[in-house]
Amino acid sequence: MRIVVLGAGIIGLAAAHALLDEGHEVEIVDGEGPAAGTSQGNAGWIEHLDVMPLASPKVWRHLPRWLADPEGPLAISPGYLPQLAPWLWRFVLASRPGRLDASTRAIRAINAQSLPAWERRLKALGLEGLLRRRGFLSVWLKEGDWKASQKMLELQRGFGIEVETLGGDEARKLEPALGPAIMAGAFYPTGANVNDPKLFTLALAEKALERGAKLTLGHVARIEPQEAGVILRGFEGQVVAQGERVVLSAGIWSKPLAASLGDRVQLDTERGYNLTLEPGRLGLTRPVYYEGLAFVTTPLDTGDRIGGSVEFAGLKAPPNWKRVDAIIGRVKRALPHFDPRPGEGRRWMGFRPSTPDSLPIIGASPQDPRVVHAYGHGHYGLTQAAATAEAVAALIAGRKPAFDLKPYDPGRF
Numbered sequence: 001m002r003i004v005v006l007g008a009g010i011i012g013l014a015a016a017h018a019l020l021d022e023g024h025e026v027e028i029v030d031g032e033g034p035a036a037g038t039s040q041g042n043a044g045w046i047e048h049l050d051v052m053p054l055a056s057p058k059v060w061r062h063l064p065r066w067l068a069d070p071e072g073p074l075a076i077s078p079g080y081l082p083q084l085a086p087w088l089w090r091f092v093l094a095s096r097p098g099r100l101d102a103s104t105r106a107i108r109a110i111n112a113q114s115l116p117a118w119e120r121r122l123k124a125l126g127l128e129g130l131l132r133r134r135g136f137l138s139v140w141l142k143e144g145d146w147k148a149s150q151k152m153l154e155l156q157r158g159f160g161i162e163v164e165t166l167g168g169d170e171a172r173k174l175e176p177a178l179g180p181a182i183m184a185g186a187f188y189p190t191g192a193n194v195n196d197p198k199l200f201t202l203a204l205a206e207k208a209l210e211r212g213a214k215l216t217l218g219h220v221a222r223i224e225p226q227e228a229g230v231i232l233r234g235f236e237g238q239v240v241a242q243g244e245r246v247v248l249s250a251g252i253w254s255k256p257l258a259a260s261l262g263d264r265v266q267l268d269t270e271r272g273y274n275l276t277l278e279p280g281r282l283g284l285t286r287p288v289y290y291e292g293l294a295f296v297t298t299p300l301d302t303g304d305r306i307g308g309s310v311e312f313a314g315l316k317a318p319p320n321w322k323r324v325d326a327i328i329g330r331v332k333r334a335l336p337h338f339d340p341r342p343g344e345g346r347r348w349m350g351f352r353p354s355t356p357d358s359l360p361i362i363g364a365s366p367q368d369p370r371v372v373h374a375y376g377h378g379h380y381g382l383t384q385a386a387a388t389a390e391a392v393a394a395l396i397a398g399r400k401p402a403f404d405l406k407p408y409d410p411g412r413f
């Protein structure tokens with residue numbers, strides 16, 4: 001079939017490869033070119049070990065403290081509240097125990113497929129060298145946070161996830177740069193990260209073109225199903241591309257495109273911030289998550305990245321770089337040797353495409369099954385891209401995907 005993939009982020013590019021595997025003719029359409037969106041600057045973690053949605057007891061426990069601090073790890077811009085209200089209401093509903101349990105199982109279902117799917121994809125493309133496999137470390141600074149995390153560790157073990165708990169000294173043995181405030185740790189030996197998210201995404205784009213995919217640069221205003229095929233129309237009414245099938249994978253920008261078809265989805269952005277320093281600057285050898293401080297560090301090949309923060313302020317508000325300063329303040333509590341020079345490092349803000357239940361939107365459009373939705377991966381887009389791509393290819397071929405797609409149904413809103 002002739003299939004148009006709308007969006008050349010990590011999801012669209014992974015989908016393009018899965019569709020090329022099936023012998024389809026693939027055209028990738030993007031307004032800016034590959035890796036122009038959120039996929040260029042993320043933390044680079046393949047977070048296949050995560051099981052908890054954002055609407056988790058941990059987030060609710062910290063929420064009053066975080067919201068009271070304008071530069072805290074989670075913030076909602078007051079001016080954006082009216083627009084966010086329907087999403088927030090769904091988020092509250094997603095926090096009820098039955099729903100939370102269902103979201104947790106659905107996150108696990110796709111995450112369990114995620115690393116094997118990437119391993120298959122990278123091996124087939126000869127790009128295995130882009131994956132770093134030094135495991136992940138989570139560290140705690142407060143006894144209360146450590147105690148509160150025991151349930152989550154139990155849950156992970158219940159899902160068969162390998163995790164070793166450590167004392168502060170054992171954590172420092174693994175990562176000597178960690179300061180004395182670290183009192184406990186959890187080591188996940190199967191944790192993996194990519195070389196650099198932008199280079200990784202561009203490598204996939206290059207391989208897709210080598211394999212015969214066509215890249216068309218063009219901004220798409222709407223999706224128009226017609227009898228002869230599905231048309232992607234630009235802002236001047238021109239035809240940008242046309243296919244027998246369309247995969248909608250435009251990240252956070254998918255919502256108005258889905259609406260142009262008549263599909264209403266709950267999708268909003270959790271803006272995230274990071275700072276990238278020169279390689280080796282933090283003295284850490286593997287990705288680390290700092291519990292209670294809500295930031296992560298990743299030693300990418302291109303630099304040491306410090307990131308975190310969830311900000312609800314929509315797509316139009318300018319970045320609030322004070323969030324990066326706030327992250328740096330928290331970093332010093334865990335890594336006291338880190339004394340950044342004024343203006344040091346590269347700052348970035350990106351738009352996570354997030355749903356209230358933390359589950360991606362994957363499946364045929366309720367309006368026209370020739371359009372397949374594949375976006376809304378929130379914190380896990382890099383992680384879940386290859387597994388999503390395999391599911392999309394299976395759906396288009398009429399095969400049963402490796403995991404049940406019901407929880408990710410575009411019609412669930």
Ligand SMILES: Cc1cc2nc3c(=O)[nH]c(=O)nc-3n(C[C@H](O)[C@H](O)[C@H](O)COP(=O)(O)OP(=O)(O)OC[C@H]3O[C@@H](n4cnc5c(N)ncnc54)[C@H](O)[C@@H]3O)c2cc1C
Pocket residue numbers: 006007008009010011012029030031032033034035036037038039040041042043044045046047218219220221249250251252253254271272273274307308349350351352353374375376377378379380381382383384
């Ligand atoms: C700070 C931060 C850290 C993160 N860390 C991680 C992590 O460690 N691990 C992980 O798994 N995930 C992480 N994520 C999430 C991950 O980056 C996203 O889920 C993922 O990049 C989304 O990919 P995508 O392909 O759906 O969207 P994008 O990468 O945004 O791609 C969408 C593409 O669509 C194109 N497009 C949009 N609208 C149109 C239009 N109208 N016409 C034509 N083209 C259009 C854009 O130009 C863009 O290229 C992080 C996110 C942030 C912000």
